[in-house]
Amino acid sequence: MLRKFHGLPGLFAGLFLIVLSVTGAVLALAPALDRASAVIPGAGQVSVAELAGRIVAHYPQTEQIVRTYSGNVIVYYSRDGQAGADLVNPLTGEGIAPYGSSAFFGWVKDLHRAFMLDDAGRAMAGVLAVFMLILCISGMFLLARRTGGWANLLRPLSGSGSKRIHAELARFAVLGLLLSALTGTFMSAQRFGLLPEAPEIGPRFPAEVSGGQPAPVGSLKALGNVDLGGLRELVFPYPGDPQDVYSLTTSGGSGFVDQATGELLQYQPLAKGSVVQQWIVSLHTGEGLWWLGLILGAAALIVPVLSVTGITIWWQRRRSSGKLPDNIGAARADTVILVGSEGNTTWGFARELHASLGKVGFKVHCSEMNALAEHYPQASRLFVLTSTYGDGDAPASARRFMARLDNFRPGKALTFAVLGFGDRQFPNFCKFAVDVDKALAGKGLKRLHSIERIDRCSTSQFSKWGDKIGQTIGTSLGLDYNPLPPASVELELVERADYGLSVEAPTSILRFKVVEQGGWRRYVPGNRKTPSFEAGDLLGVVPPNGQAPRFYSLASSATDGVVEICVRKQPRGLCSGYLYELKPGNRISSFIRHNPGFRPATGSNPVILIGAGAGIGPLAGFIRKNASRNPMYLYWGGRSSQSDFLYQPELGRYLDDHRLTALNTVFSRSDERAYVQDKLKQDESAVRQMVNAGAQILVCGGKDMAAGVKQVIDEILKPLATDVEALRADGRYLEDVY
Numbered sequence: 001m002l003r004k005f006h007g008l009p010g011l012f013a014g015l016f017l018i019v020l021s022v023t024g025a026v027l028a029l030a031p032a033l034d035r036a037s038a039v040i041p042g043a044g045q046v047s048v049a050e051l052a053g054r055i056v057a058h059y060p061q062t063e064q065i066v067r068t069y070s071g072n073v074i075v076y077y078s079r080d081g082q083a084g085a086d087l088v089n090p091l092t093g094e095g096i097a098p099y100g101s102s103a104f105f106g107w108v109k110d111l112h113r114a115f116m117l118d119d120a121g122r123a124m125a126g127v128l129a130v131f132m133l134i135l136c137i138s139g140m141f142l143l144a145r146r147t148g149g150w151a152n153l154l155r156p157l158s159g160s161g162s163k164r165i166h167a168e169l170a171r172f173a174v175l176g177l178l179l180s181a182l183t184g185t186f187m188s189a190q191r192f193g194l195l196p197e198a199p200e201i202g203p204r205f206p207a208e209v210s211g212g213q214p215a216p217v218g219s220l221k222a223l224g225n226v227d228l229g230g231l232r233e234l235v236f237p238y239p240g241d242p243q244d245v246y247s248l249t250t251s252g253g254s255g256f257v258d259q260a261t262g263e264l265l266q267y268q269p270l271a272k273g274s275v276v277q278q279w280i281v282s283l284h285t286g287e288g289l290w291w292l293g294l295i296l297g298a299a300a301l302i303v304p305v306l307s308v309t310g311i312t313i314w315w316q317r318r319r320s321s322g323k324l325p326d327n328i329g330a331a332r333a334d335t336v337i338l339v340g341s342e343g344n345t346t347w348g349f350a351r352e353l354h355a356s357l358g359k360v361g362f363k364v365h366c367s368e369m370n371a372l373a374e375h376y377p378q379a380s381r382l383f384v385l386t387s388t389y390g391d392g393d394a395p396a397s398a399r400r401f402m403a404r405l406d407n408f409r410p411g412k413a414l415t416f417a418v419l420g421f422g423d424r425q426f427p428n429f430c431k432f433a434v435d436v437d438k439a440l441a442g443k444g445l446k447r448l449h450s451i452e453r454i455d456r457c458s459t460s461q462f463s464k465w466g467d468k469i470g471q472t473i474g475t476s477l478g479l480d481y482n483p484l485p486p487a488s489v490e491l492e493l494v495e496r497a498d499y500g501l502s503v504e505a506p507t508s509i510l511r512f513k514v515v516e517q518g519g520w521r522r523y524v525p526g527n528r529k530t531p532s533f534e535a536g537d538l539l540g541v542v543p544p545n546g547q548a549p550r551f552y553s554l555a556s557s558a559t560d561g562v563v564e565i566c567v568r569k570q571p572r573g574l575c576s577g578y579l580y581e582l583k584p585g586n587r588i589s590s591f592i593r594h595n596p597g598f599r600p601a602t603g604s605n606p607v608i609l610i611g612a613g614a615g616i617g618p619l620a621g622f623i624r625k626n627a628s629r630n631p632m633y634l635y636w637g638g639r640s641s642q643s644d645f646l647y648q649p650e651l652g653r654y655l656d657d658h659r660l661t662a663l664n665t666v667f668s669r670s671d672e673r674a675y676v677q678d679k680l681k682q683d684e685s686a687v688r689q690m691v692n693a694g695a696q697i698l699v700c701g702g703k704d705m706a707a708g709v710k711q712v713i714d715e716i717l718k719p720l721a722t723d724v725e726a727l728r729a730d731g732r733y734l735e736d737v738y
């Protein structure tokens with residue numbers, strides 16, 4: 001709901017908001033440019049009387065003196081019957097240059113205020129300001145939800161791509177945009193009479209003036225009492241009319257000055273409403289607050305990027321939520337399918353189930369598990385299809401499911417069935433699905449069918465499960481789904497570095513180049529030259545006998561120009577053995593699987609990287625990409641510094657150029673006889689301090705190491721009254737475990 005509240009105005013208004021914000025950013029420059037060219041005497045240095053006296057010496061027929069919010073002084077005068085206006089130097093009264101408002105800024109202002117369309121355009125700009133207000137407020141709520149609460153709003157963000165860029169920039173710009181939107185809405189509402197405007201009541205013309213011989217303007221007492229900094233305008237009396245007066249407006253109010261006695265007559269302070277109104281204009285335009293104008297301008301310039309990334313996110317979400325043409329609303333559905341997925345393969349199965357159930361007449365609603373509603377009023381069947389990630393953890397689209405389950409109010413008639421997707425080679429086969437099954441039963445829901453687990457996307461297991469569900473609900477589903485094979489990438493080994501033979505841990509860093517498809521094949525969709533990937537994504541490799549693919553964490557990003565992995569040869573490892581035997585020039589077929597849940601946060605908070613053995617691969621990749629020199633600390637364990645110190649030269653270079661802040665290694669077959677978790681224990685207080693300062697922890701390596709690390713970190717965190725699970729829920733403890 002909140003997301004819709006944020007997305008719909010954004011989509012609708014995207015293009016117009018871009019025009020509004022770019023023109024706003026240009027206009028925001030005006031106060032700063034004006035200010036830069038203005039001569040501004042210090043406070044108390046020049047009085048209005050002195051200023052007027054100096055100006056009159058150069059412009060005997062002065063009609064009016066105006067001081068702009070930026071501090072420029074303009075004189076309006078007549079000479080030889082011709083009216084003119086000049087910028088003047090307040091210290092000398094001399095003219096600097098003829099004054100005229102800029103045609104360019106005038107044009108931009110028209111575009112900004114009214115899209116060149118008069119009142120219709122002004123109304124549109126007002127509506128857009130309201131949209132912007134809704135976007136800012138709903139965006140702040142979404143950000144708080146993403147960072148795990150308002151107190152964590154400044155916490156480093158995880159994730160990548162458009163979502164990350166959108167959230168990071170929005171966080172930077174939101175206060176400026178909120179201020180512009182609020183003040184813009186206020187000004188539009190006043191313009192269209194929806195809010196009252198402060199009445200412009202000036203002082204009444206004095207009933208009596210002395211009518212005596214006019215004194216020189218520089219000698220008038222009332223003008224001598226006003227500092228130039230407070231002047232708005234001074235209108236001169238009509239020449240030769242002793243009954244006329246000077247009309248003075250200052251930042252505090254307005255009044256009249258007798259041209260003979262110099263007395264202040266009928267002074268009226270500015271009404272409170274006018275002061276507020278003036279502040280609102282200043283806060284919107286930066287008039288008189290040139291520095292604020294620049295901040296608002298910078299925030300406005302971010303709007304085009306927010307619009308483009310916002311539309312990209314919406315589009316990606318639409319696509320990944322699976323082109324479900326007949327998706328029924330949650331409130332009307334009799335059947336609900338919830339999907340937990342990280343790499344999107346489970347969505348394909350969910351789509352097939354959605355289509356089959358729809359075909360036999362059910363009203364089916366399908367969404368990600370994170371979008372679990374509080375209530376499905378009409379539903380009597382709930383299917384949960386979910387994969388498992390990390391070490392038995394929730395995939396990205398289900399991470400908030402368990403927390404949302406607390407507020408879930410299932411109707412009495414609701415029954416459920418969980419279908420887990422996983423890989424039997426993982427010790428925690430489909431563990432998250434099992435957890436969900438238990439949690440739903442714990443909520444008092446009845447099982448429509450007991451949990452089943454699908455191994456490595458087996459389509460036959462899926463189809464059999466469909467048959468059983470069909471029998472239970474009294475109709476044939478005929479689930480027949482064949483996932484498309486992922487786009488394959490041909491790689492050629494260009495370089496390898498071998499380690500660890502003498503300590504029975506043969507491990508190699510393998511660097512491949514992407515083999516470009518020649519001839520017509522390069523035009524086939526999917527045969528892209530270089531796929532996009534980041535360190536921490538996964539390289540899928542199918543071993544030669546065609547069994548299920550094995551995944552290796554990537555140590556490089558596409559921009560590095562190589563595909564780099566770190567492979568430890570397992571004793572009877574089919575795929576690791578195959579890769580280990582490769583020689584430069586050999587080619588393999590592979591595919592990329594994105595793993596956006598395993599990425600270091602950006603920002604100045606420390607990042608603690610922990611790994612052992614080949615687990616150093618993606619961690620080294622993160623350090624290589626740390627161009628902004630965020631504090632990164634690496635804890636890594638191997639067997640022997642002489643034999644399997646992977647990436648030793650690179651890490652030295654990263655320390656030198658500060659991409660890596662500190663390196664802590666430990667070797668189990670040296671005198672230390674210790675593992676990486678022992679090293680963490682030794683560094684207990686430093687680790688605790690870093691976590692207390694907002695550090696994020698990323699762990700990569702074998703499951704035993706990960707379990708040991710988790711145990712030690714839990715102990716280290718005890719005095720902080722938090723633990724690994726709490727950090728994990730905040731996106732501050734990420735694991736890539738195999």
Ligand SMILES: Cc1cc2nc3c(=O)[nH]c(=O)nc-3n(C[C@H](O)[C@H](O)[C@H](O)COP(=O)(O)O)c2cc1C
Nearest residue numbers: 341342343344345346387388390392422423429430
């Ligand atoms: C990094 C990683 C960790 C995984 N961890 C587990 C796990 O702990 N248990 C399991 O059964 N499957 C695990 N899997 C396998 C996935 O659950 C399986 O490939 C699933 O089909 C992915 O579906 P999805 O693309 O919809 O997320 C893991 C896969 C990867 C790439």
